[in-house]
Amino acid sequence: MLKINRENLRNSHETPWLVLDLVMLGVLFVNLAWLIFDSLYATDFVYGQLGTYFPGLIDVYDPVHNNFLLVDLVFIAIFFTEFCFRWIVAIVRKEHLRWYFFPFLHWYDIVGLIPTGATRLFRFLRIFSILHRLHKFEIIDLNQTAIFRFFAFYADVFVEELSDRIVVKVLSDAQKDISAGSPLLDDINDHVLAPRRPVITQWLAGVINHLGKSISSDEHGEVIREHVRKSVGKAVRSNAQVSTLNYLPVIGRTIENTLEESVTDIVTASLVNLLSDLDAQRIDHFISVGMHDYTPTADALDKEVLSVVNECLELVKAHVSQQRWKSHLTDKESSIPATDPSDESELKADSTPR
Incomplete structure (x- = not known):
């Protein structure tokens, strides 16, 4: 009431x-x-x-x-x-x-x-x-009010059933288009990535420049410089011509260490300059010219991407198809306390005339 x-x-x-x-x-x-x-x-x-x-x-x-x-x-x-x-x-x-x-x-x-x-x-x-x-x-x-809850529940059931079927139908049609060879990757490249290429290249140039400054920094670039130093030192020591310097008495080892440090400084400075000087125009030119002959359709990556998209759609369909109103009803019915049979027997015993 x-x-x-x-x-x-x-x-x-x-x-x-x-x-x-x-x-x-x-x-x-x-x-x-x-x-x-x-x-x-x-x-x-x-x-x-x-x-x-x-x-x-x-x-x-x-x-x-x-x-x-x-x-x-x-x-x-x-x-x-x-x-x-x-x-x-x-x-x-x-x-x-x-x-x-x-x-x-x-x-x-x-x-x-x-x-x-x-x-x-x-x-x-x-x-x-x-x-x-x-x-x-x-x-x-x-x-x-009970009547409001009654109509609200079945209204939610109707809307959920209708919307679930519409969503599943839309996703199924999308899967059919993908399986039929729809040029999804080409469309993404032409209509999504290509109009945003200036923004993407500008962002990529900023990341690369920041990486170059971080390497040159004494506080943040020590790990990279140490890695470059070890890599160059390993390459120098394994070189056959440089290893012959060890046969020189007294100064052979000194020359090898000096050469190793010099090459390390040169490689590190070249890497820092390369990363710091790379701008958006050079990246855009590289993508336009250097990546012109690359055909991703010939690669297996596009198939893997389409498979990932298809599997994701299947998971979405499975999630959408779950009838939550049934689980709501089940939880509601399970929340009702069941009558213990022993209690019923006791009630019958009490009601038996003596």
């Missing part, structure tokens, strides 16, 4: 509107009950039964039934007046961006004013409009 939060009602200053809503609900129920009675009155069965048991009612109600449209116009005038009043208030409060938005957002009220059998049913939507407005101001809490 709905509970009215009186404190929120006072704070929201919606008490006059709540009174108006209750009055309009009363008028609405009277109108709908009258519509139902008049529709039943028009049937031969109900008319015959009333003529048998309540002949006086027929004499009184026949003129009303024959002019029911005029009676309904009275209710329509009441609803239309209330609609115009709310429209004026919405304009004064500036509840919408434009003054003419109100009738579009409350279209069901306008349709319900049309005096035909089908359109009169739209007057029922006024009930949901009132409940939504009260729920928005936290005067009532629809989330605590």
Whole structure:
């Protein structure tokens, strides 16, 4: 049962509107009950039964039934007046961006004013409009009602089932395009990477320049310089011509160490200069000219990339296809405590007459 939060009602200053809503609900129920009675009155069965048991009612109600449209116009005038009043208030409060938005957002009220059998049913939507407005101001809490939870759950089930099938269909079509030889890698290169090549080359040049400065730094480049020193020293010592310097007495070892240090300094300085001086124009020229003859389609890498994409899509499809609403139902049912059979036997024993 709905509970009215009186404190929120006072704070929201919606008490006059709540009174108006209750009055309009009363008028609405009277109108709908009258519509139902008049529709039943028009049937031969109900008319015959009333003529048998309540002949006086027929004499009184026949003129009303024959002019029911005029009676309904009275209710329509009441609803239309209330609609115009709310429209004026919405304009004064500036509840919408434009003054003419109100009738579009409350279209069901306008349709319900049309005096035909089908359109009169739209007057029922006024009930949901009132409940939504009260729920928005936290005067009532629809989330605590069983009927709201029931419809909300099955609405989520419907949306989940529909969206899952759409997503799986889209991913399956993408997989078919990939397996049919869709030029995905060429499209990525032409439409994604190529327009961004200036940005990519600028970023790559910045990274390379920063790497060169880091190598030349005494604080950060010691590890790289030590690695270069060991590599060059190993190469120098393993060289056949340099190893012959060991046969020179006294100065042979000194010359070899001096040569090793000199080559190490030259290689390190060359590497630092190469990395520091490399700019975006040179990288872009290298990609345009040096990589021109490289054909990635001839390599097995493109197949591996497509396989990775396909496997990722399969994982996404498997994840999307999981019906989470079923697991929600299972968890809800498992949370209900089961009755212990021993407790039932004790209850039966207690209820046995002695």
